[in-house]
Amino acid sequence: MTTMSPAWLRPSRTGLAVRYILLTIGAVAMVLPFLYMLSTSFKGQQYVLTTPPQWFPHPATVSNYTTAWNSDHFPRYFLNSVVVAVVTTVVSLLLSSMMAYAFARFDFPGREAMFRILLLGLMIPAMMLIIPQFILAKYLHLLDSLTGLVVFYVAASLSLNTFLLRGFFEAVPAELEQAMEVDGAGSITRYWRLILPLARPALATATIFTFLASWDEYPWALTIINTPSKQTLPLGIALFQGQNSTLWGLVFAASIAAIGPVIVVFLAFHRHFVQGLTTGAIKG
Amino acid sequence: MTVSAAVRSRKAAIAAGKEARPGSGRASRRRSGGRRVPRRSAIPYAFLAPGFILFVALIIYPMIRAFQMSFYDWRIVAGATSDFIGWQNYVTAFHDRIFWRSLANSGAYMLFTVPPQIALGLFVASLLRAKAPGQGLYRLLFYIPVVTSWVVVSLLFQYLFADAGLVNYVLHGVHATNGHTSWLSGRWTAMVAISALGVWKGIGWSMMIFLAALQGVPRDLEEAAAVDGAGRWRRFRTVTVPAIWPALTFVTVMLVIGGFNVFTSVLLMTGGGPADQTQVLLTFMYEQAFKFLQFGYGSAIAALLTVLVFVLSVIQLRIFRNRETS
Numbered sequence: 001m002t003t004m005s006p007a008w009l010r011p012s013r014t015g016l017a018v019r020y021i022l023l024t025i026g027a028v029a030m031v032l033p034f035l036y037m038l039s040t041s042f043k044g045q046q047y048v049l050t051t052p053p054q055w056f057p058h059p060a061t062v063s064n065y066t067t068a069w070n071s072d073h074f075p076r077y078f079l080n081s082v083v084v085a086v087v088t089t090v091v092s093l094l095l096s097s098m099m100a101y102a103f104a105r106f107d108f109p110g111r112e113a114m115f116r117i118l119l120l121g122l123m124i125p126a127m128m129l130i131i132p133q134f135i136l137a138k139y140l141h142l143l144d145s146l147t148g149l150v151v152f153y154v155a156a157s158l159s160l161n162t163f164l165l166r167g168f169f170e171a172v173p174a175e176l177e178q179a180m181e182v183d184g185a186g187s188i189t190r191y192w193r194l195i196l197p198l199a200r201p202a203l204a205t206a207t208i209f210t211f212l213a214s215w216d217e218y219p220w221a222l223t224i225i226n227t228p229s230k231q232t233l234p235l236g237i238a239l240f241q242g243q244n245s246t247l248w249g250l251v252f253a254a255s256i257a258a259i260g261p262v263i264v265v266f267l268a269f270h271r272h273f274v275q276g277l278t279t280g281a282i283k284g
Numbered sequence: 285m286t287v288s289a290a291v292r293s294r295k296a297a298i299a300a301g302k303e304a305r306p307g308s309g310r311a312s313r314r315r316s317g318g319r320r321v322p323r324r325s326a327i328p329y330a331f332l333a334p335g336f337i338l339f340v341a342l343i344i345y346p347m348i349r350a351f352q353m354s355f356y357d358w359r360i361v362a363g364a365t366s367d368f369i370g371w372q373n374y375v376t377a378f379h380d381r382i383f384w385r386s387l388a389n390s391g392a393y394m395l396f397t398v399p400p401q402i403a404l405g406l407f408v409a410s411l412l413r414a415k416a417p418g419q420g421l422y423r424l425l426f427y428i429p430v431v432t433s434w435v436v437v438s439l440l441f442q443y444l445f446a447d448a449g450l451v452n453y454v455l456h457g458v459h460a461t462n463g464h465t466s467w468l469s470g471r472w473t474a475m476v477a478i479s480a481l482g483v484w485k486g487i488g489w490s491m492m493i494f495l496a497a498l499q500g501v502p503r504d505l506e507e508a509a510a511v512d513g514a515g516r517w518r519r520f521r522t523v524t525v526p527a528i529w530p531a532l533t534f535v536t537v538m539l540v541i542g543g544f545n546v547f548t549s550v551l552l553m554t555g556g557g558p559a560d561q562t563q564v565l566l567t568f569m570y571e572q573a574f575k576f577l578q579f580g581y582g583s584a585i586a587a588l589l590t591v592l593v594f595v596l597s598v599i600q601l602r603i604f605r606n607r608e609t610s
Contacts, residue, residue, distance in 0.1 A: 016416070019411050019416075020418075022411060023408070023411055023412070023422050026404075026408055026422075026426065026487075027422055027425040027426065029484070030425050030426050030428060030429055030484070030487075030488070031425055031428065033437075033440055033441075033444060033484075034428070034432075034440075036444070036450060037440050037443075040443070048443075049446060049448040049449065050448070051448055051453060052453060053449075053450055053453055095334050095335035095338065096335060098331040098332070098334065098335060099331065099332050099335040099336060101331055102327075102328040102329075102331035102332045103332075105328075106327065106328035106331075108325075108328045108329065111328075114332065114336060117339075117340070117344060118336070118339060120343075120344065120347070121339065121343050124343070124347060124590070125541065125545045125593075127545060127547055127566050127569075127570075127586070128347075128350060128586050128589065128590050129343065129346045129347060129350060130570070130573075130586075131350065131353065131569075131573050131579055131582050131583050131586060132345075132346035132347075132349035132350045132353060132583070133342065133346045134573075134574075135349070135353075135360070135579070136341075136342070136345070136346055136349075138360075151338075151342065152342055154338065155338050155339055155341075155342035155343050156342075156343070158335050158338070158339045158343075159339070159343075162335070187327050187331075191331070212431060215433070216433035216434065216435070218433070218434060218435050218548050219547060219548060219570075223574060234433055234435040234436075237435055237436065237439065238435050238439070238552060241439055241442075241552065246439075246442075246443075248443055251439055251443075252439075252440075252443075255436040255439065255440070258433065258436060259432050259433060259436050262431055262432065262433070263428060263431070263432070266424075266427075266428070266431045267424065270424055270427070
């Protein structure tokens with residue numbers, strides 16, 4: 001038994017060449033804008049929009065990076081983003097794994113109804129709720145605070161994470177849990193010592209998506225944050241966009257700082273991305 | 285079900301590996317014969333309570349509130365009373381030229397972005413389907429725009445479509461235009477630029493979904509069709525498309541919803557301008573609410589969009605189901 005594709009699926013040499021040419025054109029179209037952005041982040045302001053455009057910065061300068069980093073609040077934006085994304089991810093994973101454990105391992109009145117209510121969160125786009133959420137945040141005194149970001153980011157991530165984790169938890173053999181129960185382990189021990197460790201791949205997927213979503217989030221942060229020292233990276237980057245003439249080098253130096261970590265994480269953990277995606281609930 | 289049978293079905297399910305993929309959750313539960321802890325106790329509620337209460341308070345309650353607010357002349361100012369005005373906000377929307385323009389622009393964005401994302405996503409997925417060297421790398425490259433923040437790519441495309449930007453330079457270079465298109469200052473050229481961003485950022489997503497779906501296409505069927513002398517296109521239409529029909533349905537519905545939810549790219553690339561020419565429903569809603577403090581009117585626009593998207597989804601699901609059975 002050969003593992004090769006059947007002959008009709010095995011393209012001819014020309015077919016293969018055509019395929020690679022098409023793929024390469026596509027891949028270049030995907031990556032070139034980023035490379036051009038990287039290039040511009042090393043250009044002085046007078047070279048960012050020249051005709052013909054500079055493919056390679058000449059003269060190259062790192063002043064955009066130093067300016068961005070030394071500007072009033074940029075390190076603060078970075079720190080805020082890290083704090084918000086980390087806290088959101090930890091709290092969301094804790095709460096959603098607890099819910100997933102209840103849904104996957106217990107029978108109780110109202111289980112179906114509650115799960116359905118939770119699924120509503122997958123269907124309603126975040127922007128539809130932004131007005132009443134703003135009013136609510138004002139009432140709860142959560143405006144203009146990082147807590148206000150975290151609390152609403154956690155709430156927004158619960159549906160997807162619970163949905164994702166429940167599927168994994170159900171796959172853990174009931175016999176294992178029963179054996180632990182016979183040994184006298186309570187439900188908290190079983191959840192913490194058995195279910196969570198076994199679901200590590202699903203937790204990784206949920207971690208990546210939750211972290212990324214809160215790292216990139218813009219509309220809610222734009223709506224509730226006013227104080228510069230409380231802004232996150234997306235807000236900070238958008239602020240570099242000037243009213244009349246944008247300092248493109250600066251914008252892109254800041255952008256590289258923001259997306260660099262994301263792309264590194266993505267390249268390192270891309271398998272988990274694919275898994276999360278095929279659950280089919282990621283809103284573009 | 286005997287214990288050994290239960291164990292076996294569990295093992296089979298775990299061996300299949302795909303068990304854990306949500307969506308199959310319900311099926312797996314049935315297969316496992318309901319071996320949950322059946323006791324009636326407060327324990328599950330204790331596990332649910334923190335997350336569920338937070339969810340209901342911050343997602344479900346605002347959801348209900350959104351519809352309610354749309355019937356009020358909502359005052360955010362302390363001490364002011366909000367009056368119930370019935371359908372007045374909706375009437376205002378129907379008489380508002382900019383509302384209709386926003387709706388048309390959102391619709392145009394949807395039409396400009398959904399078909400290319402499906403066609404190109406499916407095309408790239410079929411190119412990447414067979415195992416070949418470098419396949420994984422291409423997959424990653426196509427997916428990078430998907431994981432990049434909307435803020436960054438919106439600013440990037442604003443830069444690329446600037447008057448002296450790269451797009452004009454390249455188009456002039458290949459003699460497609462005179463190179464002086466002022467992309468972001470006209471309604472339709474701006475919609476083209478914004479849509480280009482949407483397609484560029486979205487191809488990787490539909491590609492991934494289609495790639496997963498293509499793994500499930502029965503090879504022997506395709507082979508049989510090939511033996512019968514069916515050409516590439518015919519094989520694609522008669523074997524591949526029916527096999528990936530659920531994925532096609534899912535991608536289309538999600539992309540249409542996503543299309544009507546375009547916001548950040550418009551806000552950052554044109555701000556809805558010049559003179560509200562490129563306003564889409566959500567930027568218009570946002571401006572009414574947070575610039576003019578018309579929270580009731582903004583809520584009405586959001587409610588109209590919710591209903592529209594819901595109706596469109598139901599229609600699409602129905603069309604897809606009919607095509608499947610016929």
